Amino acid sequence: MKTIITTLALLASTLFVSAQTSLTETKNEGTTITVTVPVKSDKGHVIFGLYNETTFMKAAPIQGLESKIKDGKAVVTFKDVAPGVYAISLFHDTNDNKQMDFEPNGMPKEMYGVSNNVMSMGPPQWNDAKFEVANQPIEMEIRM
Secondary structure: OHHHHHHHHHHHHHHHHHHHHOOOOOOOEEEEEEEEOOOOOOOOOEEEEEOOOOOOOOOOOOOOEEEEEEEEEEEEEEEEEEEEEEEEEEEOOOOOOOOOOOOOOOOOOOOEEEEOOOOOOOOHHHHHHOOOOOOOOEEOOOOO
């Protein structure tokens, strides 16, 4: 349980940091990844992070974005994504405090999700969440 709490806290804090300052370079190379997330509530924002294997659940994301919720969904587009293997994680920041909140028992208060819509007990695993990016734009839906 302690590992789950630590992992989710790390995820939330790195998403917050990168949502404030994007770590992308200003090159016009690569493609786009557009992510749509159905959201049941219009409170707050959804915070997204794009990771490679080295940064997944360990460091700040390669790109971090934040989206308002409109018409029951949050949509972001990661730009200039070079070909490679990536994963996306996100959470619904219902109270706009830029961090994932937890119950006293360590369970998340706010909804979260990862690419490939893998929901398992414990922290998300790279091999379950990864996907390949080539030169074509990608559109995906991630459920929380």
